[in-house]
Amino acid sequence: MKRTVKILVPALTLVLASTAAVAHPQAGFHAHGFLGGVAHPFTGIDHLLAMLAVGVWSARQSNAQWLPPTFIGMVMAGMLAGALGMAIPGLELGIALTVAALGALIAFAARLPAAASVAMVGAFAFLHGNAHGLELPAVSSALGLLVASAMLVYGGRQLGRVGPALAVKFSGAGIAATGMVLAAAL
Template sequence: MNKQARGRAATLAMTLTLALASGAALAHPQAGGAHTHGFLDGFTHPFTGLDHLLAMLAVGIWSVRQSNARWLQGVFIGMVMVGMASGAAGLAIPGLETGIAATVVLMGILIALAARLPAAAGAAMVGAFALLHGNAHGHELPQAASALGLLLASGLLVVGGSVLGRFGPSLALKLSGAAIAATGVMLVATV
């Protein structure tokens, strides 16, 4: 596939992903409530909330442009696991939903600006973002089966984002970053 065809395919994939996700609400129930706890419930959970879907895709998109790209995705998934364990253990993080929405804003801005960070700063930021997302999931999906499903889906979304980041045209990626950031601002406003 030539470069132009790859660019069109990546642009189409980003457009379809954002379009399919546009009707989704926040993945977390606002007034208590809980999800069931099977593998499929965990697997579908990241796809049902615009905040998680965009954050995980954005981590993948942004990470491939970083000097430590090979291990940023692993840092993200590893810290999602740590966050899930903390949530399942009952650790409550104040302002969790606002923090999660803010991760979408910040990742979108980083993509829009094609920002590069030093390896340690990038890893710390991605790790902190993953901790927030994982903590929220740990509260809602504390069972091992749901955790495995969630980790698999999260990994697929991050890898999918990295494919988009690797093959997407620079301008399309920057515009996608701006759209992700704008969506994040709307999510912050609705929390």
């Protein structure tokens, strides 16, 4: 129990410290450079929860070793597309819905075939990467963002491995609810 608390308390603190919109252009906050890129996904609850959720869900899947690297690779592809000017219509709503979907997958302990999981996580990551590419097109910022994204996804994977099943399911329900609130606020 103490070990779970030691792991979950910092994760919950991180989630509660982030804000829903700071990571987006309308918020007006953008530090550029490598450190700005590292900080970026920690400052928006939608990106923070999505990345943690991918890790948590992947830990609860059999044969899911490809989900974290797929997510990071597709974030990079989406960032490149965004940096080149590709803007996806309804991007913010799509991102909020990915948070809700990932949370629901965790809450219901959903198991999908590996190929379907990789395709879905890849599509979700492309949306998140596209938003970041539009916001932080500099290479140094992008590299920082990829480092932070990897930290969050693999940190979430560790949380998914050590967290008690019921606590993980409840956290998934909270993530899903947060995603729906974010979607409703748009």
